[in-house]
Amino acid sequence: MSARDTWRALYRHFRPHRGTVALGALLTLVGAATGLAQPLAAKALVDRLGGDEPIAGVLVLLTALVVLGTVVESFGAYVLERTAESVVLAARRTLIGRLLRLRLSEVERLPPGDLMSRVTSDTTLLRAVTTQSVVSAATGGLTFLATIAMMAYMDAVLLGVTLGVIVLIGSAVALVMPQISRATARAQESVARISTVLERAFGAFRTVKASGAEERETAVVDAAAREAWRHGVRSAKWQSLAGTSVGLAVQVSFLAVLGIGGARVASGAISVSTLVAFLLFLFYLIDPVSKLVQAATQYQVGSAAIARIEEAEQLAAEEPSAAPAAPAAGPASVVFEDVTFRYRDDLPYVHHGVSFEVPGAGMTAFVGPSGAGKTTVFGLVERFYETSGGRILIDGRDVRDWPLAELRAAIGYVEQDSPVLAGTVRENLVFGAPDATDAEIAEVLVRAKLDAVVERLPDGLETVVGHRGSKLSGGERQRVAIARALLRRPRLLLLDEATSQLDAVNELALRDVVAEAARETTVLVVAHRLSTVTLADRIVVMEAGRVRAVGTHAELVARDPLYGELAATQFLATA
Ligand SMILES: Nc1ncnc2c1ncn2[C@@H]1O[C@H](COP(=O)(O)OP(=O)(O)OP(=O)(O)O)[C@@H](O)[C@H]1O
Numbered sequence: 060m061s062a063r064d065t066w067r068a069l070y071r072h073f074r075p076h077r078g079t080v081a082l083g084a085l086l087t088l089v090g091a092a093t094g095l096a097q098p099l100a101a102k103a104l105v106d107r108l109g110g111d112e113p114i115a116g117v118l119v120l121l122t123a124l125v126v127l128g129t130v131v132e133s134f135g136a137y138v139l140e141r142t143a144e145s146v147v148l149a150a151r152r153t154l155i156g157r158l159l160r161l162r163l164s165e166v167e168r169l170p171p172g173d174l175m176s177r178v179t180s181d182t183t184l185l186r187a188v189t190t191q192s193v194v195s196a197a198t199g200g201l202t203f204l205a206t207i208a209m210m211a212y213m214d215a216v217l218l219g220v221t222l223g224v225i226v227l228i229g230s231a232v233a234l235v236m237p238q239i240s241r242a243t244a245r246a247q248e249s250v251a252r253i254s255t256v257l258e259r260a261f262g263a264f265r266t267v268k269a270s271g272a273e274e275r276e277t278a279v280v281d282a283a284a285r286e287a288w289r290h291g292v293r294s295a296k297w298q299s300l301a302g303t304s305v306g307l308a309v310q311v312s313f314l315a316v317l318g319i320g321g322a323r324v325a326s327g328a329i330s331v332s333t334l335v336a337f338l339l340f341l342f343y344l345i346d347p348v349s350k351l352v353q354a355a356t357q358y359q360v361g362s363a364a365i366a367r368i369e370e371a372e373q374l375a376a377e378e379p380s381a382a383p384a385a386p387a388a389g390p391a392s393v394v395f396e397d398v399t400f401r402y403r404d405d406l407p408y409v410h411h412g413v414s415f416e417v418p419g420a421g422m423t424a425f426v427g428p429s430g431a432g433k434t435t436v437f438g439l440v441e442r443f444y445e446t447s448g449g450r451i452l453i454d455g456r457d458v459r460d461w462p463l464a465e466l467r468a469a470i471g472y473v474e475q476d477s478p479v480l481a482g483t484v485r486e487n488l489v490f491g492a493p494d495a496t497d498a499e500i501a502e503v504l505v506r507a508k509l510d511a512v513v514e515r516l517p518d519g520l521e522t523v524v525g526h527r528g529s530k531l532s533g534g535e536r537q538r539v540a541i542a543r544a545l546l547r548r549p550r551l552l553l554l555d556e557a558t559s560q561l562d563a564v565n566e567l568a569l570r571d572v573v574a575e576a577a578r579e580t581t582v583l584v585v586a587h588r589l590s591t592v593t594l595a596d597r598i599v600v601m602e603a604g605r606v607r608a609v610g611t612h613a614e615l616v617a618r619d620p621l622y623g624e625l626a627a628t629q630f631l632a633t634a
Pocket of ligand 1: 167406409
């Protein structure tokens, strides 16, 4: 990101809060002013005590100043901190609103752990830069200019000396500033790597344990944590260097002013009192310069974070579209017209001109060797990906012309590994149909042959199924996934049959569920079982990204050698 883009992005986060930041700055200034007035009141008090004058008025004034100062200052600090939290919240909400709408291809490209850490960790770094550092820069800048003006009024030559030293040391500090940003960026990348590795490990926790990979995975996380530490420490080093440079600048200026000022006093150019006053102003300069350096440091940290946040905001997302109020009913037809497709421009084509027609209703099975492109058909129907060529028509309408939410509302999709989400059975069922009534749930449970299963569960529908549904059997998970899809009352059911074996009871149950669903919706199924294909109204045989043959089981066994082979090997194994 260029420096200008960083400015612009930071300003975008700051802009909605500029009013409250200004209020916070004002309160900070008022608090500081009452602080300055306190010594004056104290002096008056001491004077009056000495002169035996009444002190009640001054005492009240002093107390009022102390109370007012404390209240105003703490309220100002609260306003700024609250605004800082609001900036973080706004950044998080923008990111969250976008992340779940990202295109599938983007999420496949970036590890989810990395995306998550941008929402959680990087946004936190915006806290200081958009509020405290703006106030520091503003108040520091103002006081700096006022003090410089006073110094100019005292003696221009000594001011020149002072500014010379400050510019010299300031330039050196400016050189290390980008180092802070770089080190912070590296540290944040390492933090993201921690999330990524942990996410991978928890996503396949059984495999990690079964492979005895705990130590190795721990070592990878450990390395990332140490890497984050290393860059964090490097950033701290540059930050402290920048911080101490203020003291150095003032000390060097002090010596230079003392030397040159002494000579000027000796030559009669200025009076001793001017030199003393000038030196005092020099010390007043420490605070504003510190604030300016601090603001610059925070800006560097913030710019590292903003780059990562912006990157996530630039990822391609799907356009939001309102779900239809009343989706059309009845089974939908599906037509593929010479569809070509590849997952990425640098990958080979997966579909080399796929064409088939499925009328509304009935069940169509897709079969073919592994990698033939069957699951990809479903990804394209759902418009998870865009085709490279050809057309896909659902109900005679190009999928690109459907509002995305309407298209997906018409479809029920059961993935191959039938994901069940953490939560209760009920939460899993209504995931795709949040408004489903208890009666509808009960009906779908019967249809998916899950009613007996749910009855057996300790808490029925409210039973927590564990992370990824690990408390359900494979067959049960599959039927929960089908029930979830059916509850959406889809016009088109896409079912990616699991390749894993099912016992006879589960297999039969699944077969009935699918057969029944096919009576009222169009069912497309990537089939791996004889029991499924014999049931199908038509079978599409795919091979290497092309449709080889279409027909019924009996027709294809007689006509298509590849199908005959599949039937003999793949399907019969499951018969
Ligand atoms: N998200 C993806 N990104 C890149 N390539 C992919 C992706 N998904 C699938 N592929 C590739 O596309 C090809 C077709 O995959 P697809 O999943 O459609 O095959 P399939 O016929 O369903 O196979 P199976 O029966 O084994 O599930 C494969 O070579 C696969 O490696």
